[in-house]
Amino acid sequence: MSKEAIRVLVTGAAGQIGYALVPMVARGIMLGPDQPVILHMLDIPPAAEALNGVKMELVDAAFPILKGVVATTDVVEACTGVNVAVMVGGFPRKEGMERKDVMSKNVSIYKAQASALEKHAAPNCKVTTHQLHGFLLRFICLIGSNSYFAIRSQVVVVANPANTNALILKEYAPSIPEKNITCLTRLDHNRALGQISERLKLQVSDVKNVIIWGNHSSTQYPDVNHATVKTSSGEKPVRQLVADDTWLNSEFITTVQQRGAAIIKARKFSSALSAASSACDHIRNWVLGTPEGTWVSMGVYSDGSYNVPKGLIYSFPVTCKNGEWSIVQGLSIDEFSRKKLDLTAQELSEEKTLAYSCLS
């Protein structure tokens, strides 16, 4: 039996990331090459004509797994029945701005879109967070559909400040389970993998288990203490192979933290193809699982793991199975790392306060 189509919402679809992302979704890079998809694209009325142009190009590209395109400026139409939501819509920062500088414009968008998602996304699967009810619902969904994954609503916020926008979305959509709302720090994770592979002159696919802790901002902590590299004589710790703690504890960290700003400086626009590709990686691993022995970084609602305050959307190392993420537990945190984990948590707490003051 052929698979049921998954409805994927992309907000801000007429923008830079949207333009890079929608063909990736339609090609199967996000959910797999044999998974049919229906794209829901949302933008604001001034971008309606451009959005229609993107729709025309999607038709022209004749993607075999693309089973439909909804291009709209109506948030309710856009959100109706979606299973996966990639929230890109918002205002990007320009050269010289910090991500929190775009806070007031963007958090109010996320407050408004929270209720549309809550009321209209994948209605059969988000009515309760109660475990038993959730279990029953999944069971009913399994009977009613050929794929459990095809009926869940999973949200990743890309627009900055990504962690705090996701938190606002969660707070103003209280009936969406908090496990379903995440933010994108996979781009930072991939940047860290890229820097290590460049330094060691190895394939990026041979490097794994870096961690991005905290905020998608310049206080994030890219941590290589548990990262490894595949070599002909087995897996080796990154620290051992790089053999330069000074570089790992300074230049490596600042390069990853500042990479977004470096791209803006070079391109005059913020990163787009790498952001789109990383959003696909985020959703693909969440829905289809992480490979055995590998974790990825995701901004998720803190449960207090690693003494990170509860009530923040914070980037942790996670593994994913059956469409659920779990924070990797039991990793050792040295004193250097502890300070960095706390610093980025502190920034997120301040952003949370600022976001609420923008909304009041």
Ligand SMILES: NC(=O)c1ccc[n+]([C@@H]2O[C@H](COP(=O)([O-])OP(=O)(O)OC[C@H]3O[C@@H](n4cnc5c(N)ncnc54)[C@H](O)[C@@H]3O)[C@@H](O)[C@H]2O)c1
């Ligand atoms: N988390 C990450 O790793 C990451 C990486 C790169 C960029 N970003 C962020 O992603 C966002 C988008 O970046 P971009 O380069 O595509 O920007 P862009 O300006 O090219 O596109 C944004 C689009 O969002 C639309 N938009 C604005 N308000 C909207 C609303 N209320 N509803 C729907 N659409 C709306 C705009 O019309 C525009 O088409 C920015 O906030 C940027 O800072 C995040």
Ligand SMILES: O=C(O)C[C@H](O)C(=O)O
């Ligand atoms: O830095 C930015 O504002 C863009 C984006 O968040 C990035 O990391 O490339």
